[in-house]
Amino acid sequence: MRVEFGVLGAVVAWNGAGDPLPLKGPRHRAVLARLVVAHRRVVPVNQLVADLWDEPPGDAVGTVRTFVGGLRRAIEPERPPRTPPRLLVTEGPGYALRVPKDDVDAWRFEQVMDALGGAGPAQVAERLAEALGWWRGPAFADFGDEHWLRAERSRLTELRLHAVERRAEARIALGDAAGAVPDLDAHVAAHPWREEAWRLLALALYRSARQADALSVLRRARAMLREHLGVDPGPRLRRLEEDILRHADRLDPDTGSTVDQVWARAAAAYEGSLASRARTRLESTAGLMRDLAVTGGGGLESARQHRVAAVAAAEQLGDPELTARVIGVYDVPAIWTRSDDPEQARWLVGAAERTLRLLPSGGHDASRCRLLATIAVESRGSLPADGPVSGVAARSLRAARQAEEIARRLDDASLLAFALNGTFMQTFRRAGLAARRDAIGAELVALSERHQLVRYEVLGHLVRVQARSALSDLAGADRHAAAADALAARHDLPLVSVFTTWYRALRLAMTGPPGAALAAYEEAAGCLHGAGMPGLRKGLLPLALLSVRLRHGEPADVDREADWGPYESWVRPVLLVGEGRDEEAGAALRAIGPPPRDLMSEAMWCLVARAGVAVGDRAVMARARTELAPAASEQGGAGSGLITLGPVADHLDMLAAALA
Numbered sequence: 001m002r003v004e005f006g007v008l009g010a011v012v013a014w015n016g017a018g019d020p021l022p023l024k025g026p027r028h029r030a031v032l033a034r035l036v037v038a039h040r041r042v043v044p045v046n047q048l049v050a051d052l053w054d055e056p057p058g059d060a061v062g063t064v065r066t067f068v069g070g071l072r073r074a075i076e077p078e079r080p081p082r083t084p085p086r087l088l089v090t091e092g093p094g095y096a097l098r099v100p101k102d103d104v105d106a107w108r109f110e111q112v113m114d115a116l117g118g119a120g121p122a123q124v125a126e127r128l129a130e131a132l133g134w135w136r137g138p139a140f141a142d143f144g145d146e147h148w149l150r151a152e153r154s155r156l157t158e159l160r161l162h163a164v165e166r167r168a169e170a171r172i173a174l175g176d177a178a179g180a181v182p183d184l185d186a187h188v189a190a191h192p193w194r195e196e197a198w199r200l201l202a203l204a205l206y207r208s209a210r211q212a213d214a215l216s217v218l219r220r221a222r223a224m225l226r227e228h229l230g231v232d233p234g235p236r237l238r239r240l241e242e243d244i245l246r247h248a249d250r251l252d253p254d255t256g257s258t259v260d261q262v263w264a265r266a267a268a269a270y271e272g273s274l275a276s277r278a279r280t281r282l283e284s285t286a287g288l289m290r291d292l293a294v295t296g297g298g299g300l301e302s303a304r305q306h307r308v309a310a311v312a313a314a315e316q317l318g319d320p321e322l323t324a325r326v327i328g329v330y331d332v333p334a335i336w337t338r339s340d341d342p343e344q345a346r347w348l349v350g351a352a353e354r355t356l357r358l359l360p361s362g363g364h365d366a367s368r369c370r371l372l373a374t375i376a377v378e379s380r381g382s383l384p385a386d387g388p389v390s391g392v393a394a395r396s397l398r399a400a401r402q403a404e405e406i407a408r409r410l411d412d413a414s415l416l417a418f419a420l421n422g423t424f425m426q427t428f429r430r431a432g433l434a435a436r437r438d439a440i441g442a443e444l445v446a447l448s449e450r451h452q453l454v455r456y457e458v459l460g461h462l463v464r465v466q467a468r469s470a471l472s473d474l475a476g477a478d479r480h481a482a483a484a485d486a487l488a489a490r491h492d493l494p495l496v497s498v499f500t501t502w503y504r505a506l507r508l509a510m511t512g513p514p515g516a517a518l519a520a521y522e523e524a525a526g527c528l529h530g531a532g533m534p535g536l537r538k539g540l541l542p543l544a545l546l547s548v549r550l551r552h553g554e555p556a557d558v559d560r561e562a563d564w565g566p567y568e569s570w571v572r573p574v575l576l577v578g579e580g581r582d583e584e585a586g587a588a589l590r591a592i593g594p595p596p597r598d599l600m601s602e603a604m605w606c607l608v609a610r611a612g613v614a615v616g617d618r619a620v621m622a623r624a625r626t627e628l629a630p631a632a633s634e635q636g637g638a639g640s641g642l643i644t645l646g647p648v649a650d651h652l653d654m655l656a657a658a659l660a
């Protein structure tokens with residue numbers, strides 16, 4: 001069960017349905033607040049005692065543990081007895097709140113602010129309108145001037161004031177200066193020491209054709225600053241007053257914001273036309289999120305969040321046909337086999353399966369196809385690493401086959417493209433299937449060219465980049481990377497360059513000197529910052545650097561603080577071997593299971609093979625040979641389009657020699 005925590009106002013917690021959880025008394029909430037302030041770090045019990053009491057009672061440590069126990073029962077009421085807590089954990093000498101950043105409103109607010117970067121006015125206004133709505137009052141409103149809270153409360157308050165001003169600035173840039181005036185007026189009255197607030201209010205008034213009022217505001221600002229703070233207005237305020245007096249051209253909205261103004265006005269008109277039509281609004285929202293997802297960065301993250309909200313709202317209306325449409329309209333092409341948000345993906349798969357069961361029998365074939373394709377795509381990475389296919393993995397394979405069958409029977413190009421995406425995601429049951437994925441990519445390209453399905457045409461090219469890399473056809477991979485880049489430039493699809501840039505680093509790793517490859521990977525890693533794809537980014541750069549060094553027989557020479565992300569278990573034995581700690585490497589090899597069956601599985605098996613040979617573990621070597629044998633003609637790991645550890649045949653020869 002998901003639990004959300006709120007500190008932008010009184011300290012509260014809600015369950016997944018949005019109902020408040022019973023946090024008991026003020027001391028319980030104080031413990032929770034203190035752990036939120038720690039930002040997922042451990043707070044020792046003794047520190048909690050010192051923070052909660054000026055004069056601690058005799059059994060203060062035991063009392064704190066009682067508070068923690070009460071909090072755990074409140075936020076995880078369904079946790080079975082004697083099972084470890086998932087959210088409020090014990091670690092070393094104290095406790096930590098280990099929840100996703102999205103599940104604490106203050107942390108989520110910070111993420112929004114950090115992600116804005118160079119976003120345009122339309123996106124800034126939209127994101128901050130939502131984020132400012134999370135504030136229910138002053139931060140940690142039900143606590144006084146506790147010493148442990150002062151810095152955090154002050155920081156969050158400053159962040160909120162900055163958000164208010166940045167949103168107002170965006171609204172002014174979008175041509176809504178008059179609409180920004182009332183909020184800025186109230187903001188200035190509440191925080192008269194903020195020069196930026198005065199500047200924005202004066203600018204908004206001027207752009208609303210209220211020059212006299214704008215000059216009056218600037219005079220009030222000067223008087224307030226001199227009287228209460230003993231300072232003169234800063235250079236930005238002084239320059240604005242001069243510009244207003246001479247009607248400087250630069251005060252007029254710049255032509256660069258014209259597009260944003262058109263978008264904002266069109267969006268407002270569109271929103272107004274749908275105001276009372278809940279079902280239409282839900283479908284429209286899902287469609288907008290589909291378009292937003294391909295913008296990358298904050299757009300991709302927002303699309304994921306709003307998509308779930310739209311599906312949940314549709315389910316609450318009790319109309320399975322509507323829910324099917326809301327789920328199915330989000331046919332965003334997916335190339336990477338590891339979900340950015342596995343918990344959200346599982347929820348979406350569950351929603352699609354529920355909706356399939358509720359759809360009336362007979363008809364609705366297109367809706368069924370989209371639901372089945374959604375299950376296949378969102379279940380990426382669900383194939384078991386070992387053992388028979390069962391449970392959700394079996395359902396996902398079946399969903400992919402059924403979606404493709406329905407789409408072909410209906411002869412619907414867009415449905416077939418979506419279904420083929422699901423089929424692609426389920427082609428990792430064993431190594432050596434690059435040729436199969438290449439055929440899927442070729443069909444996607446041909447189908448999309450005939451029916452102007454640009455995004456799926458890009459997907460087809462990227463699939464073929466991966467597959468041709470695995471099959472050592474770099475000339476073919478080059479052609480498909482260039483085609484993907486050309487389509488992305490023509491249709492404004494910024495995420496495509498992430499994959500083509502990484503492919504070109506991989507190409508250099510396969511053909512060039514190690515130094516150049518290492519530099520190319522460092523440069524490619526920059527594309528991932530702010531791209532909104534944590535499932536791809538986490539652990540990738542250190543793995544890429546390691547792959548280059550291993551291929552060239554160089555020492556691993558890794559950063560000991562590197563975050564290996566999901567690859568850590570299979571990298572660790574290789575690193576231990578490199579440090580001469582063969583016994584520990586052998587123990588680490590025996591402790592890990594097989595890697596997930598995805599685009600990185602062959603690379604992970606190559607690592608296992610290397611470590612197995614180094615420590616002489618015959619069972620591990622035999623298993624690695626069996627797993628890698630079907631890919632004997634491929635480049636190990638190059639099917640990812642990101643990294644390679646060299647020809648699989650070389651690893652098989654190495655294993656054969658060691659086993660002999």
